[in-house]
C-alpha cells in the first residue's frame with residue numbers, strides 16, 4: 001500500500017503560507033514518511049519542477065495543479081513527469097482569467113528556487129476561474145496523459161457537488177477527492193450511477209502542519225491501473 005498526500009499548495013498559491021517552500025514541503029513529507037506527494041497550486045504548475053528537484057529520489061513526486069473551471073469547480077490534474085508540463089502551463093496561461101494580483105489583499109504568490117530563495121512573483125492572480133468547462137479541462141489533462149481528480153468533491157464553495165449538485169453521469173474523471181470516509185458513503189449513496197470509483201483523501205494543505213500523516217493509502221495495483229488507463 002502506498003501512503004500519499006496528493007493535494008498540497010506551495011507558497012506560489014496566494015492562499016498558502018510563505019513557509020510552503022519547496023524544501024519545507026519535501027522535508028515535512030519525509031518526516032511524515034509519506035510515499036507519494038503532489039504539489040497542486042491554483043491554475044499554475046510553475047513551482048513543480050523545483051519541488052521535483054528537491055524531492056530527488058527520496059519521495060515520489062507527482063506534478064500537480066488545481067484548476068478552476070468556468071462553472072467554479074476545482075479539478076486536480078496529476079502528471080507522472082514533466083514531459084507535459086510546458087504544454088499544460090501554456091494551456092493554463094492561455095485560459096486563466098486575467099486579473100492583476102494584489103499581494104496585500106490576496107497574499108503572496110512566491111516562486112522559489114532549490115534553495116527556497118524567492119526568484120520571482122506572479123503578477124496575475126492565480127485564484128481565478130479558467131474559461132474552460134469541466135469537460136474541456138478533463139480532456140486537456142487526459143490529452144497530456146494525466147489523471148483528472150474531482151477536488152474536495154462534497155464541500156467548500158468550489159466543489160463539484162456544491163456547484164453542480166452532483167457528479168455528472170458522463171463526466172470523464174479518474175478519482176474523487178474527499179475529506180473523510182463518511183463523505184465516501186454520502187457520495188456513493190447519492191450517486192448510484194458511479195461504478196466503483198477510486199477515492200483519495202488528501203489534505204489540501206496550505207500550511208506545513210496540515211500535510212497528511214501517513215494514514216491514507218492506495219493499493220499499488222489500483223495506482224498503477226489509474227495511470228495505465230491514460231497512457
Ligand SMILES: [Zn+2]
Pocket residue numbers: 066074151152158
Ligand atoms: Zn480547491
Ligand SMILES: [Zn+2]
Pocket residue numbers: 007009040066204
Ligand atoms: Zn487546494
